[in-house]
Amino acid sequence: MSLRLATAQDAPLTAPLDVRGLTVSYGEKPAVFSVDLSLGAGAMTAIVGPNGAGKSTLLKAALGVITPLAGTVSAFGLPVDAARDRIAYVPQRASVDWDFPVRVIDVVMMGLYGQLGLLGRIRGTHRARAQDALARVGMTDFAQRQIGQLSGGQQQRVFLARALAQGADLFLLDEPFAGVDAATETAIVGVLHALRDAGKTVAVVHHDLSTVEAYFDDVFLLNTQAIAAGPVATTFTDNNLAAAYGGRLAPRQAALPGALA
Amino acid sequence: MLADALLLQLGYNAVLVTLGATVLGIAAGLGGTFLFLRGRALLSDAVSHATLPGIGLAFIVMALLGGDGRNLGGLLLGAGLSAALGLLCVSWLTTRTRLTEDAAIGTVLSVFFGIGVVLLTVIQSLGAGNPAGLEDVLLGATAGMLRSDALLLLIAAMLTLAMVLILRRPLTLAAFDPGFATATGRNVARLDLAMMALVLAVVVVGLKIVGLILVVALLIIPPVTARFWSERVDHVLALAGLAGGLSGYVGAALSAAIPGVPTGPIIVLVAFALFLVSLLAAPRRGVLSAAFRHRSHQRQVHLRQGLLALAQGQPIYERLTLRLLRRAGLAGADGVATEAGKAAAARALLDEARWQIVLRDPAHAAAARRYDGLTRPQDVLTPDQMAAIDAALPRPEGL
Numbered sequence: 001m002s003l004r005l006a007t008a009q010d011a012p013l014t015a016p017l018d019v020r021g022l023t024v025s026y027g028e029k030p031a032v033f034s035v036d037l038s039l040g041a042g043a044m045t046a047i048v049g050p051n052g053a054g055k056s057t058l059l060k061a062a063l064g065v066i067t068p069l070a071g072t073v074s075a076f077g078l079p080v081d082a083a084r085d086r087i088a089y090v091p092q093r094a095s096v097d098w099d100f101p102v103r104v105i106d107v108v109m110m111g112l113y114g115q116l117g118l119l120g121r122i123r124g125t126h127r128a129r130a131q132d133a134l135a136r137v138g139m140t141d142f143a144q145r146q147i148g149q150l151s152g153g154q155q156q157r158v159f160l161a162r163a164l165a166q167g168a169d170l171f172l173l174d175e176p177f178a179g180v181d182a183a184t185e186t187a188i189v190g191v192l193h194a195l196r197d198a199g200k201t202v203a204v205v206h207h208d209l210s211t212v213e214a215y216f217d218d219v220f221l222l223n224t225q226a227i228a229a230g231p232v233a234t235t236f237t238d239n240n241l242a243a244a245y246g247g248r249l250a251p252r253q254a255a256l257p258g259a260l261a
Numbered sequence: 262m263l264a265d266a267l268l269l270q271l272g273y274n275a276v277l278v279t280l281g282a283t284v285l286g287i288a289a290g291l292g293g294t295f296l297f298l299r300g301r302a303l304l305s306d307a308v309s310h311a312t313l314p315g316i317g318l319a320f321i322v323m324a325l326l327g328g329d330g331r332n333l334g335g336l337l338l339g340a341g342l343s344a345a346l347g348l349l350c351v352s353w354l355t356t357r358t359r360l361t362e363d364a365a366i367g368t369v370l371s372v373f374f375g376i377g378v379v380l381l382t383v384i385q386s387l388g389a390g391n392p393a394g395l396e397d398v399l400l401g402a403t404a405g406m407l408r409s410d411a412l413l414l415l416i417a418a419m420l421t422l423a424m425v426l427i428l429r430r431p432l433t434l435a436a437f438d439p440g441f442a443t444a445t446g447r448n449v450a451r452l453d454l455a456m457m458a459l460v461l462a463v464v465v466v467g468l469k470i471v472g473l474i475l476v477v478a479l480l481i482i483p484p485v486t487a488r489f490w491s492e493r494v495d496h497v498l499a500l501a502g503l504a505g506g507l508s509g510y511v512g513a514a515l516s517a518a519i520p521g522v523p524t525g526p527i528i529v530l531v532a533f534a535l536f537l538v539s540l541l542a543a544p545r546r547g548v549l550s551a552a553f554r555h556r557s558h559q560r561q562v563h564l565r566q567g568l569l570a571l572a573q574g575q576p577i578y579e580r581l582t583l584r585l586l587r588r589a590g591l592a593g594a595d596g597v598a599t600e601a602g603k604a605a606a607a608r609a610l611l612d613e614a615r616w617q618i619v620l621r622d623p624a625h626a627a628a629a630r631r632y633d634g635l636t637r638p639q640d641v642l643t644p645d646q647m648a649a650i651d652a653a654l655p656r657p658e659g660l
Contacts, residue, residue, distance in 0.1 A: 065440045118427055118431070
């Protein structure tokens with residue numbers, strides 16, 4: 001592992017997220033093995049791979065949500081812990097109990113807890129920021145609803161709004177398009193593209209191969225180990241996909257016309 | 262007598278006990294809320310039972326050192342240490358082995374309690390340190406409470422309260438979304454420890470008043486009671502504190518007013534009474550309200566289905582449907598539509614026809630998601646949209 005550490009030093013030291021030699025095991029089976037990943041600043045990257053390839057695990061381990069066995073992670077040239085106020089994380093929707101007694105606006109406010117501190121009073125500016133985040137995902141009318149009353153797509157939008165309220169520079173999203181309606185998918189992609197256009201870095205664990213070319217600038221192909229990384233145009237090739245998916249490759253659907261990237 | 266007790270006029274000791282129980286109830290309600298929201302309510306049971314060996318050992322140590330074995334401060338310190346050890350065992354078993362938390366709790370709880378009972382038996386035969394009344398920690402006893410004991414409880418409960426208020430934001434975050442909490446720099450393991458420390462403090466403080474077997478009730482019942490009434494964490498917290506405090510206050514006052522009635526069980530029964538009222542009568546989440554809403558929804562569905570059947574000339578077989586139609590004056594005893602029934606049926610059919618247009622038109626995608634067979638299109642669409650849809654309706658005969 002130290003060998004890999006020594007050889008992979010080509011990425012700029014200030015990359016929004018830089019992962020070196022990351023290995024995560026569940027029990028004695030590595031879910032992610034010796035992965036190097038460097039996100040391009042101001043780009044939108046899809047993290048793609050078959051089921052069980054370790055996509056979500058990679059994201060969680062990079063953020064310290066689960067503890068890796070080996071590897072180093074830095075963000076903006078700093079240890080992740082020193083850069084957390086610049087990182088926004090959108091976990092999988094299914095990871096929380098939606099019967100929890102909070103309203104939509106309370107969840108968005110959680111994105112501001114870091115700045116509020118333990119006892120800081122919630123001021124008008126904080127409320128305005130939370131409302132603004134809700135407006136950007138089109139959920140203003142739902143601010144006072146209990147989160148359990150939302151549809152799956154609406155829940156996902158609320159999670160995104162919480163990340164927006166953080167005011168971060170790096171956005172990491174875990175399967176934001178899983179089980180959401182088409183309108184929500186469009187809305188989320190719109191928000192993410194706006195973030196990218198404002199110079200933010202976005203990485204998304206993504207399932208749907210047919211939309212990769214339309215939504216993303218870069219792609220990172222993963223199947224326990226890193227398979228390929230780079231711009232979608234040159235990296236998202238049948239050859240690399242076959243390497244990542246092996247015999248499990250679903251027939252690739254025709255790319256959508258007029259790629260947004 | 263009861264009025265005197267409730268108005269704190271039964272003497273200094275009773276007043277101290279009542280105040281102590283009230284503050285304990287508030288602290289337990291608040292601390293228990295996070296435990297409950299984190300889905301780990303049963304941990305409190307392990308904590309409370311794990312206090313017993315510590316109490317026994319503390320007594321033995323103090324007796325051997327020649328002091329009073331029943332010094333409350335010393336007993337509580339021992340209780341806290343052994344409860345902390347119990348917690349560590351549960352957390353070690355859960356994270357380092359494949360045991361689930363409930364199994365780990367069951368194991369630790371019973372083993373620690375067993376050790377504690379053995380120690381108490383040994384102490385009785387020891388004949389040193391004046392062990393009479395030591396078994397009161399099982400069910401609590403306030404009768405012989407010293408002024409210093411009561412003050413100690415009061416201060417400890419106040420500290421617990423302050424800690425809950427300070428940590429409420431990170432604890433809420435860790436309970437709702439631990440992954441996000443970690444990603445935004447919160448140390449969830451340490452927050453869990455803080456939560457456990459809160460629970461431990463409440464349990465240890467509660468030993469003297471409600472006893473280790475029943476203190477669990479004070480940690481769990483008030484939050485569960487509060488959850489019936491609110492969908493907001495801050496409100497659930499406040500209500501749980503209120504329910505806990507009220508239980509402690511009324512329970513302690515009752516037991517002071519009625520001779521021979523134990524304080525702990527009465528406090529728990531008062532808490533249970535509040536729970537029962539909430540379970541039945543709370544709006545939205547209460548059992549009665551849920552049953553009522555289910556009934557009225559069922560009626561709505563039957564009426565709607567009945568009207569659509571009438572409109573399409575289909576026979577109606579379900580008794581409930583026929584009864585509802587009859588009672589609303591929409592159908593006769595023979596199941597044939599009345600004039601009003603025919604009109605209502607035609608309206609229901611028209612709604613369905615309108616919905617068919619809404620569902621097919623991608624421009625109405627947002628409205629189409631509201632289709633559930635009961636909602637009327639005019640409740641979802643603007644008058645302009647309705648006009649456009651009506652213009653697109655195929656001209657039916659008879660309308």
